[in-house]
Amino acid sequence: MKKKPLLQIKNLHAKIGDKEIIKGLNLTINPGEVHAIMGPNGTGKSTLANVITGKEGYEVTDGEIIYKGKNLLDLDPEERALEGIFLGFQYPVEIPGVSMTNFMKAAIDAQRKYKGQDPIKPGEFLKMYREKQKMVNMPDKMKNRSVNEGFSGGEKKKNEIFQMAMLQPDLAILDETDSGLDIDALKAVADGVNKLRNNDNAFLVITHYQRLLDHIVPDIVHVMYDGKIVKTGDKNLAKELEEKGYAWIEEEYKKSKQNA
Amino acid sequence: MHGLKKNIKNQNKMPRTRKLLEQHIIDFFENTFSKQIQEEPGFIRKARIEAFQKFKEKGFPTLKDEKWRKTNLNRLLDSYYHPVAHSVIKDSYENDICIVPELKTKNIYLVNGHYAGDFQELENGVLLGSIKQAAGKYPELVQKYFNRLTEKSTNPMDYLNTALFTDGFFMYVPENVKNFNLQISQKLDAPVDALINTRNLVIIEKDAQVNIIQCDDSNEHRSHFATFDSEIFVKENAELNWYKYQNINNLSALFSNSFSEVKEKARFYTNFYQLNGKLLRNEQFADILGKEVEVDHYGLYLVDKTQQFDNVIFISHSSEGSYSNQKFKGILDDSGKGFFNGQILVKKDAQQTNAYQKNDNILLTDKAKISSQPFLEIYADDVSCSHGSTTGQLDNEALFYIRQRGISKRDAQLLQLYAFTGELIEAIKIPELIEPTKDLIKKRLNGELDVCEKCILQCTVPN
Numbered sequence: 001m002k003k004k005p006l007l008q009i010k011n012l013h014a015k016i017g018d019k020e021i022i023k024g025l026n027l028t029i030n031p032g033e034v035h036a037i038m039g040p041n042g043t044g045k046s047t048l049a050n051v052i053t054g055k056e057g058y059e060v061t062d063g064e065i066i067y068k069g070k071n072l073l074d075l076d077p078e079e080r081a082l083e084g085i086f087l088g089f090q091y092p093v094e095i096p097g098v099s100m101t102n103f104m105k106a107a108i109d110a111q112r113k114y115k116g117q118d119p120i121k122p123g124e125f126l127k128m129y130r131e132k133q134k135m136v137n138m139p140d141k142m143k144n145r146s147v148n149e150g151f152s153g154g155e156k157k158k159n160e161i162f163q164m165a166m167l168q169p170d171l172a173i174l175d176e177t178d179s180g181l182d183i184d185a186l187k188a189v190a191d192g193v194n195k196l197r198n199n200d201n202a203f204l205v206i207t208h209y210q211r212l213l214d215h216i217v218p219d220i221v222h223v224m225y226d227g228k229i230v231k232t233g234d235k236n237l238a239k240e241l242e243e244k245g246y247a248w249i250e251e252e253y254k255k256s257k258q259n260a
Numbered sequence: 261m262h263g264l265k266k267n268i269k270n271q272n273k274m275p276r277t278r279k280l281l282e283q284h285i286i287d288f289f290e291n292t293f294s295k296q297i298q299e300e301p302g303f304i305r306k307a308r309i310e311a312f313q314k315f316k317e318k319g320f321p322t323l324k325d326e327k328w329r330k331t332n333l334n335r336l337l338d339s340y341y342h343p344v345a346h347s348v349i350k351d352s353y354e355n356d357i358c359i360v361p362e363l364k365t366k367n368i369y370l371v372n373g374h375y376a377g378d379f380q381e382l383e384n385g386v387l388l389g390s391i392k393q394a395a396g397k398y399p400e401l402v403q404k405y406f407n408r409l410t411e412k413s414t415n416p417m418d419y420l421n422t423a424l425f426t427d428g429f430f431m432y433v434p435e436n437v438k439n440f441n442l443q444i445s446q447k448l449d450a451p452v453d454a455l456i457n458t459r460n461l462v463i464i465e466k467d468a469q470v471n472i473i474q475c476d477d478s479n480e481h482r483s484h485f486a487t488f489d490s491e492i493f494v495k496e497n498a499e500l501n502w503y504k505y506q507n508i509n510n511l512s513a514l515f516s517n518s519f520s521e522v523k524e525k526a527r528f529y530t531n532f533y534q535l536n537g538k539l540l541r542n543e544q545f546a547d548i549l550g551k552e553v554e555v556d557h558y559g560l561y562l563v564d565k566t567q568q569f570d571n572v573i574f575i576s577h578s579s580e581g582s583y584s585n586q587k588f589k590g591i592l593d594d595s596g597k598g599f600f601n602g603q604i605l606v607k608k609d610a611q612q613t614n615a616y617q618k619n620d621n622i623l624l625t626d627k628a629k630i631s632s633q634p635f636l637e638i639y640a641d642d643v644s645c646s647h648g649s650t651t652g653q654l655d656n657e658a659l660f661y662i663r664q665r666g667i668s669k670r671d672a673q674l675l676q677l678y679a680f681t682g683e684l685i686e687a688i689k690i691p692e693l694i695e696p697t698k699d700l701i702k703k704r705l706n707g708e709l710d711v712c713e714k715c716i717l718q719c720t721v722p723n
Contacts, residue, residue: 055660081666093661097679106675107665114666146679163665 003031004069006171006202007052012063014051021047023227024063029171032199036213036238037206039224040246045206046090048224049175053087054080067171082114084170088160088177095147100159103147104129104166111167132165135195137188154185161192168196173204178212190215210242225253278337282319285455288343289423301395307407311422318416327415327572330599330631336513336539341455341485344373344426363692365441365473371449373426373456373486385434388442391461394430401432405461409491409519415543417515421487425459428489433498435465442470448478448486448508460490464498464526471501471690476516478508483538485513492520494528496550501689504532505700506540507709510565513539524550524579531687533697534561534569535704541570541599546584548575548610553582560589560684562704563596563628570599573617577610580640586617589684591677591705592628601633602647608639617647622654622680677705 007029014022021044029035037045051058052065054077065072072080095103109119120128133140136158148156157177164172177189193203193216205216213221213235221238223231225246230253231237241249289312297305320337321328366388369376379389379397387394395402410418433440448456464470478484494500508514514537522528534540546555561569575584590598604615621630634647654676662672681701688694703709 053664056656076669077660077663078666078668078672081664087664089661089664093655093658095658095662095676095679097682098675103662103665103675106667106671110666110668110671167665 005029005066006031006068007072007204008066009052010064010066012048012051012065013061014047014058015061016047016058020061021058021227022051025224025228027222027229029202029204031170031202033220034197034203034205034216034218036216036218036221037204037224037229038208038210038221038238038241040250041208043224044227045224046175049087049173049204049206052080052173053077053085078110081167082111086164086167086169086172088157088164088172088174090175090177090179092148092151092156092160094149094151096149098147100143100145100147101129104163107163107167128166132162135165136162136192138162153180154182157181158185158188158192161189165192165196168201170201171204172196172201173206175206176208177205178207178209186212187215210238213238223249225249277339278320278334281337281341284340285343285420285424286316293343293424300392301399301403303403303406304395307411308423310411311419312424315416315419315423318419320420321416327601330597331539331541331568331570336485339453339483339485341483342450342452343424343455363441363473363690365443365471367443367445368429370427370429370444370446370458372447372454373428373458375427375429384437384440386437386440387430387432389430391428391430391459394432394461398432401463402430402461405463405491405493407491409521409545409547410489410517413517413519413545415517417487417543418489418517421457421459421489421517424455425457425487425489428459428461430461431470432463433465433468433470435495436467437465438469440468440470442472444472444474446474446476446488448476448482448484448512448514450479450482450484453483454485456484456486458486458488460488462490462492462500464492464494464500466495467497468495469499472503473690473693474502474504476504476506476508476514478512478537480509481511482509483511484508486515488514488516490516490518492518492528494520494522494526496523497525498523499527499529501527501529502531503688503690503693504530505535505697506533506537507535507700508537508540510536510538510567512537513541515541515543517543518545520544520546520555522546522548522550522553522555525552526550527554527556529554529556529558529689531556531558531684532560533684533700534559534563534571535700535709536562537567537569539568539570541572543570543572543574545574546576548577548579548582548584550579551581553579553584555582555584556687557584557586558588558684558687560681560701561598562591562701563598564593566595568597568599570601572599572601574603574605575615576605576607577613577615577640578607580609580611580613582610583614584616586619587683587687588619589681590619590621590630591624591680592621592630593624595625595627597628598630599633600630600649601635603635604637604645604647606636606638606640606643606645611640611642613640613643613645615643615645619649620680621649621651622677623651624654674702674705678702 005028009027012022012025218235221233222229320333375390379393557573559571563569571588573586586602588600592598600619602617606613619632632649659672
């Protein structure tokens with residue numbers, strides 16, 4: 001039996017200031033699927049992630065995003081998060097003075113409140129915290145540090161996956177989580193994702209390179225160019241891109257534009 | 261006709277009410293107060309009369325005065341303040357519960373410039389009571405210190421305080437007394453709008469160690485114009501830690517000035533929280549008179565509505581090899597204003613001085629204002645001094661990051677603001693004070709703090 005789509009993006013147009021970045025994008029993600037979006041720099045991949053999660057500064061001029069049957073664009077960023085959308089940031093932000101444990105406790109309790117549940121018990125919280133830390137190979141002492149403050153590039157990315165594991169989203173968007181990672185960190189990140197994968201959740205993995213996709217095997221691979229998805233295929237498309245680069249995509253796209 | 265016009269012009273230059281209030285205070289001193297103080301010891305009366313003459317000449321500070329350029333008193337001086345508030349409202353405050361849980365302290369109450377309670381001569385030799393009573397009981401001791409530091413002040417608020425103080429507290433801690441804890445509740449609780457002047461004297465002898473926790477409260481409905489001057493002597497290898505929580509109503513102003521003299525190897529530490537009031541101004545002058553002294557002044561100001569909170573700090577290094585640190589942080593919302601003026605003077609012989617200063621601010625609106633003025637005057641050549649001042653808004657990237665984890669915008673802002681205050685909470689050295697301080701800050705940031713709701717000391721307001 002076919003499941004209802006988790007996320008449907010139809011003819012999305014979005015701009016920053018006067019500059020149109022997303023130019024008619026269509027994408028459907030079903031529960032249980034892992035999608036990868038690849039493409040050269042500056043084609044709007046991160047903008048897509050920011051528009052889905054509701055970051056300020058972007059104007060949607062046309063199209064719609066339906067998530068779990070709801071119009072996502074009507075919701076505040078925190079409501080989208082509470083509805084199960086998680087963004088693994090390309091550049092995780094440092095928040096001096098806010099400890100990781102306090103931050104996560106606040107996030108978990110916000111989620112529980114949204115579901116009509118009482119705040120999590122400290123013991124239960126710490127147990128879960130340790131479990132998930134282990135999962136991404138994060139040393140226990142990091143829990144007392146301020147959010148991302150003084151973390152190395154790899155630690156920051158692992159910390160994103162850790163937060164994802166804590167919050168157990170229905171749709172996780174990972175924005176270039178692989179950039180700047182050594183192979184061990186990359187494996188830890190991929191392991192984390194693979195352990196969380198199930199039939200009810202979905203992942204949208206934004207990446208520039210194919211190497212992450214050796215570890216997180218996608219069901220569907222999209223190529224984004226000039227604010228649109230211009231090509232969709234299976235995991236082999238990622239390998240093809242790795243071998244041939246993006247130039248041929250560019251040419252194909254320009255040709256099709258001329259023909260039109 | 262011509263003369264009338266000229267008169268009106270003059271009135272515009274100097275608001276009528278300021279002049280009237282000054283005149284009223286002058287008349288009160290000359291006609292009434294001077295008669296009331298005839299029984300006082302000569303040295304106090306002499307100090308009062310000299311200070312009064314200076315006040316009569318100068319009047320209240322104006323925007324032309326160097327350290328008052330950002331602090332307009334006109335908005336306070338348009339009221340009438342009764343020159344002395346009623347004395348103590350209740351016979352005894354002993355039944356007022358006034359404790360930080362688990363912290364063993366002596367408690368004293370200062371109500372409308374009066375000392376509520378008896379003079380105490382404790383077993384460990386500590387003297388604690390009204391400064392006026394102390395002057396009667398221990399005239400030589402009081403005379404040795406009284407007005408020695410305030411006398412040099414050129415601040416009209418100090419003239420006013422010296423001339424007109426009704427009473428205040430006196431504390432003498434003998435050599436070697438350790439861990440002496442004192443809690444002070446100051447209550448501005450006048451039945452009419454009133455001028456209140458409180459004068460204190462604190463002497464900590466060699467090797468003694470003292471903690472003071474002070475809470476400034478007020479009633480909800482009266483305008484108070486209050487000065488609170490303290491002279492503080494910290495002797496060789498002694499230690500004084502002073503925590504203060506100021507939470508008075510939105511009609512009242514409180515000018516708290518402290519003058520300290522800190523001797524060799526002594527430590528003097530303050531951590532002040534300006535939480536609410538129409539105008540709160542804390543001036544702290546510390547004179548370092550020996551080697552290996554440590555002076556730390558910490559402060560947090562949380563300003564909103566049309567409030568203004570000032571901090572004016574002056575640390576003078578007269579001896580070599582000492583350390584001082586000023587750290588002040590502020591969050592300013594609505595049309596709130598703040599003024600920070602931090603001065604470090606390193607005299608010629610004060611080599612190997614380490615002196616630091618930092619002032620950080622967050623402005624939450626376009627209308628909120630902070631004026632931050634660091635001032636370093638260094639005459640020695642082998643010193644390590646630094647100062648820094650930052651003013652910024654909340655970080656929008658961090659705000660989005662927090663909201664993306666499901667935390668509401670309001671909570672995300674509070675989380676960031678609260679985190680900003682962390683440095684000052686971490687500087688608290690009495691563990692029992694940490695949680696109550698956190699609570700007060702959270703409540704204040706959340707807009708839940710009411711007058712005397714409950715100050716950190718959990719005092720009850722006199723009925």
